Amino acid sequence: MPVNAELEQLKQAWEQGLLKKTLVRNPESKPEFTTGSWLPIERVALPSLTTTAEYCEKLGFPGEYPFTRGVQPTMYRGRLWTMRQYAGFGTAEESNTRYKYLLKQGQTGLSIAFDLPTQIGYDSDDPHSTGEVGKVGVAIDTLHDMEILFDGIPLDKVSTSMTINAPAAILLAMYLAVAEKQGIPRAQLNGTIQNDILKEYVARGTYIFPPKPSLRLITNIFEYCTREVPKWNTISISGYHIREAGATAVQEIAFTLCDGIEYVKTALAAGMDVDQFADRLSFFFNAHNDLLEEIAKFRAARRIWAKIMKTKFQAKNPKSMMLRFHTQTAGSTLTAQQSDNNIVRVTLQTLAAVLGGTQSLHTNSRDEALGLPTEESVRVALRTQQIVAFESGVTNSVDPLAGSYIIEELTDRIETEAWQYIDRIEELGGMVNAIEQGYVQKEIQDAAYRYQQEIENQTRVIVGVNRFMVEEELPQDILRVDPHLQEVQITKLHQVKEQRDNLAVKTCLEAIRRAARQSETNLMPFLISAVRAYASLGEICGVLREEFGEYRESIVL
């Protein structure tokens, strides 16, 4: 809100004068203009920060509270964001090949995609896994698969992000076991597990257990890594999927930060000190279409989290207040029609993420709406990042859009709206309660419905889909996962089961069961022993399913 009354008056004069005349002859294309998330957007923004005090309170300097301008003082001048393409499909062998290709093409970190059976704790031979093995990610049944996955990839040189949630503890255990075999000390391991169960209940659907035991597992991971794997990001609190499910930009950050609040509360309740674990919390956001809104969104998110950590949780270490995040460009905005256009969309979304100060980025490939990316498509996606990084010049100054009147206004507006949601959810008793009551789901669904209606009635233009369409043959060259792969994987699994020490496995599983029943016990050491003995993911999750129960969806439209 502009504070300068004189300027405000001059603007009004301009509105009554030149603007009015112009509108009579050339009306604007719409009666009202909003951002992609329906926030009102000014025709002509005016300066809002006029004093040094205001600047320091709202913006500050990069690397300093409230971190609006970025979490590092030098940002990309010091080090570019990590170019981290999410990848994985089929068998561990095939994925290993793709990872090596990406690293060779200049990618700087790995991001592992697991198939749905793995994400939901089923082995490849489980009846639930029919047709799903290796389709949306790599199939991992035992440590054996994990060893193949990272064969020839030095875990002390490469940081690895694993998109795994419900069984995250087990996959982390496997990763630690692989590192062990490579002779790498845990203290040197760099990486992230997504490990964010709350968003699964509202947006992504790959949950296994109910909230309470899931939060226990998450806390176990926090504790274990604080001691044993200090450089590991124990959670990637995610808004990406919430946005993909149809949420607005405001909802995306509000619900994500509320999830964050819940995790912090849980860890504190388990006896940890906030500054012990909070610096290893990381976030994951979406980079959507509306460039201005997105940049403002990221800045607002940093400011809000900093305030939450300082004021609500009394963190003392500045690192505990920093919102570090990975970004992925918005998959749901990409079209099957005229799919080359997606390269352009991803470029704009990349720009949003970079101007928004992301620490790490995945860019989608143009064939997103058709299937998993081909080698060529994913290379173009990676090049998009590299071109922005090396050719566009936007990395030369930190938070370059700071001070843009509209950006600062939008940042403020998004922050205000987000706080309303955060307060509301506090009133409802926190995120777990809000989810139980269906509040979060309803907000997301209503936004999704509104968005889609706009596309149907063409008030929201999607180029190539509801305007500027052509008759076309959709590309035939898309990646296909070999369906026989399921059999191959099952054979492998059975071989491992034959060759391992089955008595040891049985003992380990029983130990997990006993430990699961004692809510004060940290499950990690038991999981590590079991994976070392080549117990399968399905076997371990089977025990946990029996002990913890299964979550069942209950909220509807």
Next chain:
Amino acid sequence: MVKKIRILIAKPGLDGHDRGAKYIARALKDAGYEVIYTGIRQTPEAISRTAIQEDVDFVGLSLLSGAHRELFPRVVQLLRSANADDIVVFGGGVIPESDIPYLKENGLAAIFTPGTAISEIITFLENTSAKGQA
């Protein structure tokens, strides 16, 4: 006359992305249909039994995980073996065009790929019902 067209919207397999399915369910309700929505993680067996119990006219399957070649025909198969092949099965999601002939050969009446307008789906439903009604 209070005959209503009943449609089951189902998500087979493990895929948890339900934004599309939920949108379709709501839009079809707004278009006057009775929609039974059973949520995510339904087995083909549960879907076919539900379709029969609810005596639906149509089953709409939504899947984004690539398992459509295995799971969609299975639903059709189960309905057939229960003598319920008058129930029309259609599908949507992330499905390559080149898979559509295979799916149609295996009993899917229509496949709606990303970007399809809801009006197209409604036209399909209306035309198919008009044909079906004696």
Next chain:
Amino acid sequence: MRGIARAISAIENELPEKEALIDELFPYCGRAAVWGITGAPGSGKSSLVDLFIENKRRAGQRLAVIAVDPTSPFSGGAILGDRLRMQRHATDDSVFIRSMASRGHLGGLAGATADAIKILDAAGFDLIIVETIGVGQSEIEVVELADLIILILVPGMGDDIQALKAGIMEIGDLFIINKADKDGAAKLKTEIEYVLNMPSAITNLPKPPVLLTSATLPEGIDTAVQKIDECFQQLVHSGELRRRRNRHLQRELNRIVMQKVRALLDDRYNLTQALGDWVEQIRSADSRPYSLVNAKIDTFIKELNGLC
């Protein structure tokens, strides 16, 4: 299974063959217990029904569930999502779940539901659960088709006491406070027990029990089912079940009569169209509602008499 489903559809679509079907099945009805479960959206009644099914299946019973949801008055469509919470029973041969929308049934929603119950009863199910939201008049009528009515409430929904005073409270045989793990559950129990200070106005049963459950934990489910069964047994032994069922039947006959008469008037005199004309008459020719209708009815009766 298909046969049952098809029969229920015939009822819902008011196909001509439905009357013969119901009459034919009638002698086989009366074996099944019918529970009516009602509660506001968000009270967790579908989750409770899911757990009741589990409990009864363990006891080897065959169950059917009719889940009623409102039809949109604007579009005429409906989203029927209650069964989502019971879907783990979808592949159990001994469980039949059917979702019904309130539509705009001529015989009323209660008519269609009553007939659906008969089909399931004749099909041999031991227990039929009818689940509704119980807010509209038609939904309340549906609940009255049951042998035994269970009301689900939750603490902290604000308008509990108001709901207590609305008609729905008077017909409850048993009250369940779900989400009993939340604050206010004990308080709500006390409040309800206070309001229920006298024996149920409709029956000679003692004060209705008020139970606590949590569908999410889960807790209190086995006790609840046990209590419901006990209530049911009391109804049987006191003869109240027979009396209730006779009352239901009487209401049903009344519904059929009304429906038939209305159909007759529609058929013979195109009543729906005529009503529109009468509005015109009242507006333009200054006719009055009662005198107009009385005159028209006189004419109908004279014509009918003339025909006899």
